[in-house]
Amino acid sequence: MKLNIAVLPGDGIGPEVMNEALKVTQAICHKFGHQLKTKEGIVGACAIDKLSDPYPLQTHQLCLESDAVLFGALGHPKYDNNPNMKIRPEQGLLRMRKELGLYGNIRPVMSFPSLIQKSPLKAEIVEGVDFVFIRELTGGIYFGEPQGRSEDGNTAYDTCIYTRKEIERILHLAYKFAKQRRKKVTVVDKSNIIATSRLWRQIAKEIASQYPDVETDYLLVDNAAMQIIQRPKTFDVLVTENMFGDILTDESAVITGSLGLLPSACIGEHTSLFEPIHGSYPEGAGKNIANPLAMILSVALMFEYAFKLKEEGQLIRDAVNASLEANIVTEDICDGEKAYATTEVGEWIVYWIQKQQ
Ligand SMILES: NC(=O)C1=CN([C@@H]2O[C@H](COP(=O)(O)OP(=O)(O)OC[C@H]3O[C@@H](n4cnc5c(N)ncnc54)[C@H](O)[C@@H]3O)[C@@H](O)[C@H]2O)C=CC1
Ligand SMILES: CC(C)CC(=O)C(=O)O
Numbered sequence: 259m260k261l262n263i264a265v266l267p268g269d270g271i272g273p274e275v276m277n278e279a280l281k282v283t284q285a286i287c288h289k290f291g292h293q294l295k296t297k298e299g300i301v302g303a304c305a306i307d308k309l310s311d312p313y314p315l316q317t318h319q320l321c322l323e324s325d326a327v328l329f330g331a332l333g334h335p336k337y338d339n340n341p342n343m344k345i346r347p348e349q350g351l352l353r354m355r356k357e358l359g360l361y362g363n364i365r366p367v368m369s370f371p372s373l374i375q376k377s378p379l380k381a382e383i384v385e386g387v388d389f390v391f392i393r394e395l396t397g398g399i400y401f402g403e404p405q406g407r408s409e410d411g412n413t414a415y416d417t418c419i420y421t422r423k424e425i426e427r428i429l430h431l432a433y434k435f436a437k438q439r440r441k442k443v444t445v446v447d448k449s450n451i452i453a454t455s456r457l458w459r460q461i462a463k464e465i466a467s468q469y470p471d472v473e474t475d476y477l478l479v480d481n482a483a484m485q486i487i488q489r490p491k492t493f494d495v496l497v498t499e500n501m502f503g504d505i506l507t508d509e510s511a512v513i514t515g516s517l518g519l520l521p522s523a524c525i526g527e528h529t530s531l532f533e534p535i536h537g538s539y540p541e542g543a544g545k546n547i548a549n550p551l552a553m554i555l556s557v558a559l560m561f562e563y564a565f566k567l568k569e570e571g572q573l574i575r576d577a578v579n580a581s582l583e584a585n586i587v588t589e590d591i592c593d594g595e596k597a598y599a600t601t602e603v604g605e606w607i608v609y610w611i612q613k614q615q
């Protein structure tokens with residue numbers, strides 16, 4: 259098969275984890291006889307530095323012309339907390355998602371058997387966790403207008419907007435996933451307070467009735483934040499709006515052991531994009547210490563979702579599990595034992611893939 263992939267490493271640790279993910283992609287393509295073509299584009303702080311635009315037109319065109327997009331992470335501290343900086347790297351990410359129509363962010367959360375003892379949570383809580391967040395990705399408070407400051411700078415405002423169409427399509431996606439899984443959907447909102455959540459709850463009830471074979475329950479987001487940690491095993495599919503999903507998935511990373519372990523798939527109208535859920539981790543950049551597994555597992559999702567190549571995706575997951583079992587891990591999950599470099603973990607995984615029959 260011909261795989262034509264746009265590669266957007268981004269900023270901070272983005273290029274470092276992407277390098278390892280590309281080595282793994284090449285190893286898999288070599289093993290299964292796929293023809294791989296990659297082309298690199300810029301997004302985020304590096305794109306502002308070069309072209310004064312965090313999501314340049316040529317990057318957008320590159321994404322549209324490709325079969326799938328791999329994205330690392332973006333963001334740089336020089337753009338933080340400076341009200342005079344009108345352009346921010348994060349605007350590049352939001353524009354990329356919006357302009358590519360990437361409305362559905364799939365974030366699987368699974369515990370890894372070899373990391374259970376390293377979790378800050380009790381083993382019996384973490385063991386066997388397997389749920390997936392379906393996060394709405396192109397609406398809500400990150401996109402609503404107006405957003406800004408009053409003239410005197412002392413008042414700021416954001417707007418949260420959701421339309422029926424946006425809510426319906428993400429709910430249908432959640433039920434599609436649930437039907438393939440354990441047939442349970444949990445709708446997370448804040449319908450006791452905010453209007454957009456009340457619309458979510460109303461539409462969720464309508465859609466739930468169209469899927470009688472799927473059990474639906476409803477949780478307010480503050481309660482959900484607690485219950486995800488208290489009883490993570492009982493969840494199957496959680497569906498929620500953009501900002502709640504952003505926050506709850508970072509929280510869920512604690513169950514797996516590190517933010518550096520959670521991959522994601524962004525699916526939508528024009529293409530699909532695969533990215534770790536973490537950011538550019540600026541303190542870790544340039545040190546060869548970042549965990550590359552979230553990015554590598556995002557490649558597994560790419561093989562499965564974008565190319566329907568299940569065996570390839572599974573082999574990557576097996577290789578990641580093998581690296582965890584062999585304790586070839588970066589410092590975020592080494593728990594006082596030897597910490598391996600980002601490149602060492604990537605290369606070990608490639609070697610493991612190569613030696614499989
Ligand atoms: N998708 C994206 O590109 C995202 C970008 N950001 C941006 O990233 C920058 C940093 O944001 P933070 O809030 O610090 O979030 P972050 O996700 O970059 O890092 C938070 C913490 O998680 C850990 N961590 C994250 N990724 C890791 C990895 N691969 N290996 C080991 N440990 C890892 C580190 O302890 C780090 O201090 C900001 O500019 C932010 O806007 C934040 C989230 C997502
Ligand atoms: C710029 C943010 C919305 C990115 C983020 O934190 C995420 O998508 O998880």
Ligand SMILES: [Mg+2]
Pocket residue numbers: 504505508535
């Ligand atoms: Mg986030």
